[in-house]
Amino acid sequence: MIISEKVKKALEDGIPVIALESTVIAHGLPYPHNVETAKILEEMALENGVVPATIGILKGEIIVGMSREQINEMLADEPLKIGTREIPYAVGMKKSAATTVSATMRIARIAGIDVFATGGIGGVHIGDWDVSQDITEMAKSDVIVVSAGCKSILDVKKTIEFLETFQVTVVGYKTNKFPIFYEGLSDFNLEHRVDSPEDIAKVFRAKKSLGIEGALLVANPIPQEFVISEQEVDGYMKQALSECFEKGITGKAVTPYLLSRIAQLSNGKTLTSNIELLKNNVLLACQIAKSLKTMA
Incomplete structure (x- = not known):
């Protein structure tokens, strides 16, 4: 494992660091939006006094x-x-590889990074049995994961149930409902709510001090002005899912295809919302990382 000099120095000097995944760049967003967004997210972190650590694998x-x-x-x-x-x-x-939520979490934990900002977590897919490694990794790695809930293309009810089954602590940030990516809030209630980055840091500190392994999943809704209605997304989703079945697209290839196709069908509307929720999650992750350092 190679830790960049900037990240290594930040960790040694007690400067806040947040992890960022590379799958968003490689598979989550189309070119050139992927490269531009990666740059924007890192610049946002730096402007907020936090060192960004994008994680990936380059030729092994x-x-x-x-x-x-x-x-x-x-x-x-x-x-x-x-x-x-x-x-x-x-x-x-x-091989060169882009890390998803699960791989980024595991590597961040090994590197000593406590906070990770992503878009939406993987979960239980609709249709044939398909459950993301993200959930099982969250049951193991002691990292704060800031996301806009799960992607709306998933079975939200089953995803929430799996999170409970695997004892993943979930808190809603200023919300009592579980968010579903760029569709805003679902109808499913959350048992626990926090209203400040400091509260999130307190919960994480308590979890670690008690020796309770696993992630703290922070469900951070997309800003209201970028929400796309469930009815609108459902129309795009049905067409994209139908194409998936017709083309035999399965496994890890499903999510990138659906996100890309839905962006095309919505004339870029979902792409804009996707980028805005990423920025929103990075901003909160920075605030949490700074709160953790203040409490240290």
Whole structure:
């Protein structure tokens, strides 16, 4: 594992650090929006006094704190999309790979980074049995995961149930409802709510001091002005899912295809919302990371 000098120094000096995933860049957003968004998110963190650490694998080397050049090199290498279980394959076979929520969490924990900002977590898919590694990794890795809930293309009810089954602590940030990506809030209630970054830091500190393993999932709704109605998304979703079945798209390829196709069908509306929720999550992650340092 290679930790960039900037990230290494920040960790040593007690400067707040947040982890960022590379799958958003490689598979979540189309070019050139992916590269532009990666730059914007890192600049946002720096402007807020936090060091960003984009995590990915370049020709078998795990890199924590990828440079612009390394990100571009990874993209040019047609990277794999990997979860935790595929990390050994990518490393052993000298492959380039973009890390999903699960792989980014595991690497962040190993590197000593407590806060991770993503878009939406994976969960239980609609249709054939398909459950994301994100949930099982959250049951193991002691990291704060800031996300806009789960992606709306999932079975939300079953995803919430799986989070409970795997003892993942979930808190709603200024909300009592579980958010569903760019559709805003679902109809499903959350048992626990927090109203400040300091409260999130307190819960995480308590969790670690008690030796209770696993992530703290912070459900952070997209800003209201960027919400797209469930009815509108459902129309795009039905068409995209139908195409998935027709083309035999399964497994890890489903989410990238659906997100890309829905962006096309909505004339870029979902793309804009996707980017805004990422920015919103990074901002909250920065506030949490700073709160953790203040409490240390």
